[in-house]
Amino acid sequence: MKKNWIILLLCTLLLTGCSVTSEPASKSQEQVQYSSSQEQGRADTETADNPDGRQSAKKQGASGKKTSAKSGRLEVHFIDVGQGDSALIKTGSHAMLIDAGDNSKGTAVQLYLKKQGITSLDYVIGTHPDSDHIGGLDVVIYKFDCKNILMPDCKNDTATYRDVIDSMKSKGYKAVHPKTGTKYSLGDATFTITGPVKKYKETNDNSISLRLVYQDTSFLFMGDATADTEPDIIAHTKNLRSDVLKVAHHGSKYSTSEEFFNKVKPEWAIISCAENNHYGFPSARVLNLMRGTHTKVFRTDEQGSLVAESDGSSIRWNASPSGTWKAGESTQSSKKTAHSGTPKTDSEKRADPSAPENQSISAEDATYVINVSSKKFHKPDCGSIRQMSRKNIQYTKQNRESLIKEGYAPCGSCQP
Numbered sequence: 001m002k003k004n005w006i007i008l009l010l011c012t013l014l015l016t017g018c019s020v021t022s023e024p025a026s027k028s029q030e031q032v033q034y035s036s037s038q039e040q041g042r043a044d045t046e047t048a049d050n051p052d053g054r055q056s057a058k059k060q061g062a063s064g065k066k067t068s069a070k071s072g073r074l075e076v077h078f079i080d081v082g083q084g085d086s087a088l089i090k091t092g093s094h095a096m097l098i099d100a101g102d103n104s105k106g107t108a109v110q111l112y113l114k115k116q117g118i119t120s121l122d123y124v125i126g127t128h129p130d131s132d133h134i135g136g137l138d139v140v141i142y143k144f145d146c147k148n149i150l151m152p153d154c155k156n157d158t159a160t161y162r163d164v165i166d167s168m169k170s171k172g173y174k175a176v177h178p179k180t181g182t183k184y185s186l187g188d189a190t191f192t193i194t195g196p197v198k199k200y201k202e203t204n205d206n207s208i209s210l211r212l213v214y215q216d217t218s219f220l221f222m223g224d225a226t227a228d229t230e231p232d233i234i235a236h237t238k239n240l241r242s243d244v245l246k247v248a249h250h251g252s253k254y255s256t257s258e259e260f261f262n263k264v265k266p267e268w269a270i271i272s273c274a275e276n277n278h279y280g281f282p283s284a285r286v287l288n289l290m291r292g293t294h295t296k297v298f299r300t301d302e303q304g305s306l307v308a309e310s311d312g313s314s315i316r317w318n319a320s321p322s323g324t325w326k327a328g329e330s331t332q333s334s335k336k337t338a339h340s341g342t343p344k345t346d347s348e349k350r351a352d353p354s355a356p357e358n359q360s361i362s363a364e365d366a367t368y369v370i371n372v373s374s375k376k377f378h379k380p381d382c383g384s385i386r387q388m389s390r391k392n393i394q395y396t397k398q399n400r401e402s403l404i405k406e407g408y409a410p411c412g413s414c415q416p
């Protein structure tokens with residue numbers, strides 16, 4: 001009799017032991033599983049015409065019955081490409097790539113895609129012909145079967161742009177210039193082009209922007225579109241509300257007006273930029289806008305590649321939001337001095353944070369970057385700029401010829 005009691009007691013202990021260990025496990029999962037179900041008011045026409053949507057899917061899943069059709073997922077990978085953008089969207093056997101970082105990141109993006117089991121891409125989008133977006137696209141185009149290539153009706157007189165065009169020619173591809181409002185399907189997901197609404201003077205403003213919808217979840221990708229284009233986008237797209245916003249232009253102060261941001265009302269915002277970039281990304285104003293609205297921010301400069309996974313009703317992330325609210329602008333002198341006492345990491349070595357900042361206003365409009373010490377000039381995306389001391393960096397809008405006239409020599413590696 002006593003033995004039975006002891007066995008029973010042991011069993012109870014074991015069982016409670018199990019429940020104790022399972023609790024923190026489910027909590028830690030909760031930590032990254034931020035449900036967007038409270039955002040149901042967001043359901044738009046695109047999801048409304050999905051009659052057997054989220055609710056029935058959930059019930060089927062819970063009862064353990066037929067989940068085959070609804071067991072699908074959509075993954076959005078914001079790939080860390082340093083200073084630049086690249087996002088991979090995967091659902092079922094379908095995939096889409098938006099941008100591929102700069103020239104030095106083509107192979108890294110190729111390998112990332114390969115690791116994800118990608119052999120062909122339903123859509124390849126070069127948001128606009130700036131090197132930090134299309135630089136790596138030629139490698140992707142050469143290496144993968146690309147079914148549709150979307151690019152804006154905007155050329156760029158750069159070797160990077162020509163490389164992309166050449167890669168398309170060699171494979172017999174032609175880019176389509178999508179019109180605002182055009183809806184495409186990617187497996188069970190759809191995306192609608194939200195911009196560019198018209199042809200703009202600035203390259204960034206011609207960025208293809210799009211809203212991706214997967215059942216009740218949505219993502220807005222803004223490329224580098226500036227605030228100048230936002231009223232046009234608002235005027236042409238009825239519903240901009242999205243769970244996730246890929247913040248325009250690396251979080252720059254020239255994009256993401258309060259009015260626009262409030263139309264999107266994202267729960268999560270992604271900023272793709274390089275650590276210690278010379279452009280001052282992301283800006284304090286944009287970060288404050290997000291902080292004030294309790295938007296959760298993810299940053300590739302701090303967190304590396306970020307992955308959002310949607311089951312159609314909620315979105316889970318591979319990391320917790322950033323929470324540093326650290327702006328890239330030179331206003332934070334106190335933080336810089338705090339840095340100087342600590343041992344430097346590799347990435348901090350690239351740009352000495354204690355050196356005086358040389359962030360002229362035209363930094364992001366610069367055609368070239370001059371090293372005032374070596375008297376060389378570089379393309380703004382040249383890798384060697386990272387090795388330069390900030391006090392030697394000078395941004396310029398001058399053209400190649402006038403720089404050479406002034407005695408500057410083109411960099412041997414980026415060949416401006």
Ligand SMILES: [Zn+2]
Nearest residue numbers: 084130132224
């Ligand atoms: Zn950019």
Ligand SMILES: [Zn+2]
Nearest residue numbers: 128130204224
């Ligand atoms: Zn750009």
